[in-house]
Amino acid sequence: MSNFWMLRNPRLCWLLASMLIAAATLIFVLPLVVAVLWSLVDPEVGWFPPDILPSSLSLDNWRALLAVPEMGDAFATSLTIAPCVTLLCALLGLPTGYAIARRVGRYRPALELFVLTPILMPGVMLATGLGAFFMRFGLAQTIPGVILVQTVVVLPLMIRIVAATCDAVPADVIDSARTLGAGPLALARLIVVPMVMPGLVAGGLLCFVNSLEEFVLSFVVGMPKVQTLPMLVWAYLGGRSSIITYGAVVTLVLLVPTLVVLIVIERVVKQEYLAAGFGKA
């Protein structure tokens, strides 16, 4: 990086930094604090405008919602689906990502674009098309159906991240392993998988988060028998009824694992992989 990006006046530097951090806190962190407050509002007293802070706090909403079976069901459903989707994506994405990075030569840009199409197409369109198809095979409104449909939109991230990581594996290592007589399975187990591990971990984390968050496809394919956490948030925020305090509780239950994953990703994963995952062309 060039010194073009240096600000020479230290006072200006601090001013700009504090303004940016204040704005980022206001826009990205304050809503989370407000969500915590909403989840703690005492249902007997409420929190009405123009009060800036609720006058009394309680854990009643948490207790009430944890006692509702659909909350536990949604939690269990989401945490069953996400690991399955992650595993499936790893199994399918590893060979394909490797082949795209190493084997296809001039077809690579075309294949990379093709792999992205499920993300580029409107989710509702995929959801209704696959949903209608699943109905015929009894996959609609089942957990395997939702796993399959989520895999379609999460797998592209995994393939791209694995491909981006495979670029960094030196060709000599693979060639010498082959020359020394390693078969395809030994090559995968001893060389490729260990060297691609950082990408697999990054991709796996992203897949997990994306599966937890996915809404439209799970909604169209899973409704009403399979209900994930985002669908519960949607239901409490006006989709079915408007109970903002319950919405806040489910929101926090959903956000805690994803924010933890974000911090892990930020520490461990290179920015390029993240950008590759989000479809940098």
Added chain:
Amino acid sequence: MTAISLSRVGYARPLAPALRRRVETVVLLAPGVGLLALAMAIPIGQLVLGSFDLTGIGAAGAFTLAHYVEVLTNPLLRDSLLFSLEIALATAALSTAAAALFATLLMIELPGKRLLALLYKVPLVVPSVVAAFLVVTMIGPGGMAARSFSHLGMTWPQLIHDRHGFGVVIVLLWHYVPISTLIVTAVIVSVPADVIDAARTLGAPPRVVVGRIILPLTAPGLSAAALITFIDSFGAYAVPSLIGPPYPQTVAVMMTREFLRRANWGVASALGMLMCLTTVVVLFFYYRLLLRLRRSRA
């Protein structure tokens, strides 16, 4: 004897090396590309057939264009197409401009830069329904902004369920400005430092460096960010269904309603085809732009 049987197991009919390699490549590609190809072909096939009333096995009907005519003439559906286009254009333009600004600011060596880099990524892991909820608690009626305004004796404008979909655009921006910033940052970092240094040494002021070097070199990243934002907000379902205006609704909302509530598969398919077409047209222009950029640089 053993030697012969071994060779049978291991190398029975050795394929020509080139062919063998090709077969291997296809086997490696098959799981991922195959699944995605199926997952694209099935819905698109369903849509094409459904929109002309030719749906599948056993239920074959007569070819008709009635569903397309209905989508394009029914004011309810036509307005929803226009409304989706407006929202997508506004979101893509504003989010790309903001992302370019933030990515540039993030390149400056500032104290607390790592904290800033973490903070702005929060929306990346927030589901769109939750984003809608979080933003509504800030700008909705009874939200924090409205409460603070009433203390100051001012009234906060209505931004949720408003006629123009401002609320929807604000939530989408909250979501897509960080994603776009991430993409643009990755591209800015790849601008070679010596090019910038050379321009500076030759006396170019920062304004010229940004305008003549950094912007052109980051154009592919900017256009990619704009493209992703446009396509995603054009097909947005969760946010407009929760906080959009009662009329018009976005295409995705109309399509889901026709499909799930009214089982009107023909009209839903025709709407889906129009969404697809819009996406394909946008993608086409995007790739033409990319090609032109590449050629002009070479």
